[in-house]
Amino acid sequence: MSNESIILKSDDRLSIDQAAKLLRDGELVGMPTETVYGLAADALNEAAVAKVFEAKERPSFDPLIVHVPDTDRADKLAHFNKQAQCLAEAFWPGPMTLVLPRKSDEQGRPIVPDLVTAGLGSVGIRVPDHPVALALLQASNCPLAAPSANKFGSISPTLAQHVVDELDRKVSVVLDGGPCGRGVESTVVRVTGGGAEVLRLGALPVELVEEVVGGLVKVCAPSSSPGAQAKPSPGMVDRHYAPGTPMRLFDSLDALKSFEPAGRWALLCVGPEPEAAERFEVMRNLSESGDLAFAAARLFSTLRELDGMALDGIAALSVAREGLGRAINDRLSRGSM
Ligand code: TXA
Numbered sequence: 001m002s003n004e005s006i007i008l009k010s011d012d013r014l015s016i017d018q019a020a021k022l023l024r025d026g027e028l029v030g031m032p033t034e035t036v037y038g039l040a041a042d043a044l045n046e047a048a049v050a051k052v053f054e055a056k057e058r059p060s061f062d063p064l065i066v067h068v069p070d071t072d073r074a075d076k077l078a079h080f081n082k083q084a085q086c087l088a089e090a091f092w093p094g095p096m097t098l099v100l101p102r103k104s105d106e107q108g109r110p111i112v113p114d115l116v117t118a119g120l121g122s123v124g125i126r127v128p129d130h131p132v133a134l135a136l137l138q139a140s141n142c143p144l145a146a147p148s149a150n151k152f153g154s155i156s157p158t159l160a161q162h163v164v165d166e167l168d169r170k171v172s173v174v175l176d177g178g179p180c181g182r183g184v185e186s187t188v189v190r191v192t193g194g195g196a197e198v199l200r201l202g203a204l205p206v207e208l209v210e211e212v213v214g215g216l217v218k219v220c221a222p223s224s225s226p227g228a229q230a231k232p233s234p235g236m237v238d239r240h241y242a243p244g245t246p247m248r249l250f251d252s253l254d255a256l257k258s259f260e261p262a263g264r265w266a267l268l269c270v271g272p273e274p275e276a277a278e279r280f281e282v283m284r285n286l287s288e289s290g291d292l293a294f295a296a297a298r299l300f301s302t303l304r305e306l307d308g309m310a311l312d313g314i315a316a317l318s319v320a321r322e323g324l325g326r327a328i329n330d331r332l333s334r335g336s337m
C-alpha cells in the first residue's frame with residue numbers, strides 16, 4: 001500500500017463514517033481543523049490516548065486538547081464560570097482552547113482521564129471551526145483528544161500529506177480537508193476564579209480575548225515573558241515548532257543587515273523585501289503586502305519546504321508585535337536556536 005492510500009478525501013460521507021468507526025474502535029485518525037491537522041483519538045479511551053503519546057513520541061506530562069462539536073458537549077466535561085461562558089460564546093467554533101476545571105462523574109471520577117490532562121485538575125477544550133472536524137465529532141459521538149499531528153517538538157502539519165510524512169503508519173487514516181486556513185495553533189486561555197490568562201499565543205489574537213474579558217490579559221507564553229522560569233502549561237517547552245535546519249530570528253532590520261550568512265541560507269520574512277535579501281540564496285516572503293493572516297496560514301508549510309532544501313540555515317525576520325504577529329513571532333522564536 002502506498003503512503004497516499006491512507007489519505008481519505010473528506011467530501012463524502014463514507015470517509016467520515018469510516019474514520020468515525022476507527023475512532024470508536026480505539027484507532028488514531030488525522031483530522032483537519034482550521035488551525036493545524038490534529039492526531040485524534042477517543043478522549044475517553046485511555047488505550048487510544050496512549051497511542052497518541054506513542055505516535056508523537058510526546059512526554060506524558062504534556063496534556064492534550066479535547067475537541068467537542070459544541071458548547072453543550074464541552075459543558076459535560078468541564079466547569080464553565082461566567083467568563084468562560086462569554087469566551088465560548090464569542091469564539092466557538094474557533095481557534096481558542098479554554099483550560100477549565102475538570103468535571104467528575106457521580107462516583108467522583110474525573111470524566112476526562114488523567115492521561116489526557118497529564119494529571120492536572122483542568123482540561124483544555126475547544127470547538128474547532130472546520131466542517132470535516134465537526135462532521136467527524138458528530139459521527140464518532142466521542143470527544144476527541146487531538147494534539148497537532150506532528151512528532152513532539154517539530155513543525156505542526158497544515159496539509160494531510162504533512163501528517164503522513166510525520167507519522168506514516170502510526171495513523172490509520174488522514175481525512176484530507178485541504179490546507180488549514182489559519183495555519184497556527186489555537187490560542188490557549190486558562191480561566192480561573194481569578195480571571196483569564198493566555199498560556200499559548202495562537203490564531204485568536206490576544207486583543208480579541210481582551211475585548212471580551214474587558215481588560216488586559218496576562219500572557220504567560222515564553223517568548224513574551226523572557227526569563228520567566230515557571231511554565232504555565234506543561235507543554236510550554238521553549239524549543240518547539242522547530243525545523244531540522246538551524247533557524248535564527250532577527251528582531252530588526254538593523255540586526256539582519258549586520259548578519260553575514262555562511263553558506264546557503266534562506267531569508268524568511270513578511271512585508272516589503274529587506275535590503276539584505278540579496279545576501280541569501282533563497283528568499284521566502286510569507287506576504288509581500290504584510291497580511292498577517294495570510295502569512296500565518298503559510299508559515300509552517302514554508303518552514304517545511306525550506307527544511308527540505310538542505311540549507312545551512314534559515315534567517316527569519318520578526319513581524320509586527322500585535323494581533324496575529326505575536327503568534328507568528330512566538331513560533332519563529334521557539335523554532336530558533
Ligand atoms: O490548534 C490547536 O490547538 C491544535 C488543533 C489540532 O486543535 N492542537 C494543538 O495541540 O496544538 P497540542 O497538543 O500540540 O498543544 C496543546 C497545548 C499544549 O501547549 C498543552 O500544554 C496545552 O495546550 N494544554 C492542554 N491542556 C492543558 C491544560 N489542562 N492545562 C494547561 N495547558 C494545557
Ligand code: MG
Nearest residue numbers: 147148149156
Ligand atoms: Mg503541537
